[in-house]
Amino acid sequence: ASVSEPAQKCCTENIQPFLTSILEELMGPVSSGFTEVRLLFDKEVNEIIQDFQKTNDMTRLKENVDQLMTLPFNSVKMEPCYLKVNLLQELLQDLKSRFKVYHIDFVIQRTQNFMQELMENAVYTFEQLFSPSQQADSAKVATTIEKVKLRVLK
Helix, strand or coil: CCCHHHHHHHHHHHCHHHHHHHHHHHHHHHHHHHHHHHHHHHHHHHHHHHHHHHHCCHHHHHHHHHHHCCHHHCHHHHHHHHHHHCCHHHHHHHHHHHHCCCCHHHHHHHHHHHHHHHHHHHHHHHHHHCCHHHCCCHHHHHHHHHHHHHHHHC
16 A cells, blocks of 8 residues: 555656557557568468469469468568567667666567467468368369458458
């Protein structure tokens, strides 16, 4: 009870006025990283569509979809997404000195983990909604892939 009032006053005067601006600053790199995940998924599925339109090969399509499933674990392809979040390192340094925020690397790592999880969910959902083996009419496959992609991105 004796600590509550001074703590409340300290938070109200020294922290609360800055919360909105801090969140806005932090959300820039985070949003940028998640946008990059979305763009990567879109690009990879577009490549599958283009490859199928050139080859019309259902076996190769299945291989490409299987390869898409490994995308969240492909560090080379996911790296641009992760790099967007590394900007948090600089932003959090300022917060570290002003508000005693520690474990900056943990914040960045958790954000990158969420990005990987988002990609895992996207490719899993894509796989569940589109099964190459169930596509009887190869003329409609590219259209179906596009529709599934748009549904996943929604």
